[in-house]
Amino acid sequence: MKEEAWSGFQRDPLGFLDRELSGAGDIVQTGRNEYSLGNAAAARLVLSNADGSYAEHSDFFHTRYGYFEPRSAQLKMRREARGLLREFLQSRGPDALRDFIAQQVPATSRWPDAGNWLSYRYLLPVLLAPERPPALRRLLDRIVERSVLAGARARQPRWRRMWLQFNTTLRLSGAIGDCQRAPRDPPRDMLDVVANSDGPQRRQDELTEVYLSFLFAVSGSVGFVLAWSLYLWGTHPRRDVPAEWIVQEALRLWPVAWQLGRHPTQAHELSGVQVEVSDEVVVCPYLVQRNAAHWAQPAEFRPERWADEQAWRNPAFIPFGHGAHRCVAADLATQLVADMLRCVLALGEVDVVAHGDRPTVAAAMAPPPFTLQVRPSR
Template identity: 25%
Template structure:
């Protein structure tokens, strides 16, 4: 047996303390010190950090059948999203993917420009009056409003969903990092704030679903497409609970990830870079700051990765954040350079996976790209954004790669 090298850590909890203190810094140092496959111990859990494109492709694509999502992180996420695309077992995941994938074909979102413009217009009015903005909050509010409109054709106050989502995200990450999680014993043991937040979103989403089922005239949005999906696929219709779980997943994974990436794009592309192609700006933003910064899988059977043994039942960790910053695949990796994504520019195979890789690649990638390119294009066509002095952007890794604090920018008409 060839065991991968890795940090020793403490006798009882291994590297859990170091990971909680600085997740990104700890993983980066572990990869630098020990190579492309690093054995980590988090209390009773053994995990292997895999950080090379060819080895990542083995886990997520070529030998994906040996790696499932029955992981610690998926169990915690399931308390919010149910057994959805983020956390379902293989059978349930395959059914959801078959039914949900057609609703997210690129052509389904060709007409979202006017929807986005309706939301951008009042934002621009507010910017004209304010003179300075917190770009993190602005993008979060814009994208959650867009998600609600595109998913449900609804104009529900975004704060009614965003506020409880904030609670769910924070509490879910707290439970992922915690060595013990009492809520796994019984849902009744969740914190009151968590249970209240779930109930608040459930009330909104289930009402939308039930109202839509009873409607004769249905708008052409994602919810309607999901309601109709079974007819084309020849299998049972998604239940209200399955629709609720899908909607929660799309709200959580969709708006949060796109909003975070847009904020990073504006922070780094202000000034001369803003003349670059909006799609290239966004692609570079999610290279440097992939919202899904870490991916976890469980080995169903023992495997060998990079010459090292991966025991059955152990976790495999893949960090797009680390992979996207490898200097041997991305020259000058920390420099923000949208030209990396210009047409015809060669890019390393499997070293870029902001939306995942293989069969679990994000169904919403086309929608996210369309929203982002449209917003970036509209903003830079009309405004000049500049970071106010005295600020340094800091990452806050949790369920997604967030901003550690507000980031203030001046806004003036260009």
């Protein structure tokens, strides 16, 4: 009977979690050796991993070779990446963003793809300095089109995915090698940041995967959060509330990074369940952030809840993870999405026409497709 239930999770993971979610939402078995955790305190303990009960893991610094180390290289990369992003955002200012949105958003656009392209194009100079070879820019365009957009991977035949992976590794490894031979201080883009985060003995194809994590965060995560914010604004009764509240509520209800898997290094009890080293514990922000023990009407879109200062400190809000590996640019990215949302809504009379109500659930959770229609204000 359990096997049948677990197969239900594979077919409809969110529906399964919604059905299994208890009032406290502690822990749900989602596979033979997999448990999805929805208890806020336990989730924070797992992610912080202060007692070493779990193998060290970063969802950002995870490559085909395992966990990217040393920690000093991670910290250097995080510090420089945040500095680059902050400097870029401060140098552009609100007028530049407003003009960019006005140029990029037509009268009719299809989302969430439009959100991915908006965030990617706006932040492209951070990913790739303008003086880089145009061929690298075209390569990043193809990666976004074929690997980032909602459902893009499923639409590609296997041979095309393999060719793109091979070409990406080859081209970006070469670019990283060029950066290592002529290091820049300070770095001019994320390519410099990644290339010079560690010594020359580091495998260039491994560094390529870390660089792609930045690309996926910029074009995927940021773009999906913007799309979720617009979708929820447009499919619920209009509320005259700050854009920041809408973005926070979108992150709470529909966290893009909805599964954060960890592997125990020793058997122990977690939320009343005995977990073994053969198990996987999945911290599930989707469950944590709908936990009725921490949120009133947790399944409802209520951006006004963020008027309460305590909401911003709610322990059951972990859309960017928790602990040492929490997203280093979470505050910058959240503010950028709020600024972008404001600019889009200021374009005129804005309407959202939804084409469904089911998210696209993969490694990242994207909103249902919708059309954004903009008419000049009367």
